Amino acid sequence: MLAYVATLFLPCKQYETEDVRFRRMSKMLHFIKLRTMSGGSAEKLLLQQTSNPLRRKVDLPNPLPANFTEDFITSFSEPLTQQTRLMDKQNTGWLVWGDSLEYYVVPDEDAPPIEWDASSSQTIEGLREIIIQASWWETFIKHLAMEKTVDVRLFDSFPMFTLHFTSLISLFLLI
Numbered sequence: 569m570l571a572y573v574a575t576l577f578l579p580c581k582q583y584e585t586e587d588v589r590f591r592r593m594s595k596m597l598h599f600i601k602l603r604t605m606s607g608g609s610a611e612k613l614l615l616q617q618t619s620n621p622l623r624r625k626v627d628l629p630n631p632l633p634a635n636f637t638e639d640f641i642t643s644f645s646e647p648l649t650q651q652t653r654l655m656d657k658q659n660t661g662w663l664v665w666g667d668s669l670e671y672y673v674v675p676d677e678d679a680p681p682i683e684w685d686a687s688s689s690q691t692i693e694g695l696r697e698i699i700i701q702a703s704w705w706e707t708f709i710k711h712l713a714m715e716k717t718v719d720v721r722l723f724d725s726f727p728m729f730t731l732h733f734t735s736l737i738s739l740f741l742l743i
Contacts, residue, residue: 603688
């Protein structure tokens with residue numbers, strides 16, 4: 569049913585703005601992400617208790633080694649490897665460190681980074697059928713090229729759309 573809704577609402581309609589269509593897609597991708605990150609549990613999905621399978625948390629030794637901060641800062645200039653720790657939030661202290669460190673592991677290059685929720689497979693397939701069309705990309709590129717006015721909701725939602733969209737694109741490239 570969700571796949572039918574996706575294919576019904578995502579094609580370009582003459583009476584709608586691009587913002588409405590891309591917000592719709594962003595919302596659908598958000599729901600797919602929630603279903604995937606809840607691990608198939610209806611209770612976790614309802615409570616929005618999600619966990620990224622690439623996320624790790626390690627306890628830091630106490631006391632820290634003398635060169636810990638220097639090595640940590642240096643690690644950001646090193647090439648990306650399987651041992652690289654990817655961080656999206658600053659949960660570190662340059663003067664005083666916490667008890668633990670949260671990071672993401674680098675996904676394997678030969679496999680999809682995340683196993684998407686099986687119940688969303690029809691929706692993902694419906695989205696795939698839409699975004700492989702050249703006309704969708706032309707509209708999307710035009711949307712990106714438009715100068716945005718001061719619209720707080722647009723600026724709040726567009727980065728989220730981009731995040732979900734890049735996740736979906738990575739899914740298509742790795743299958």
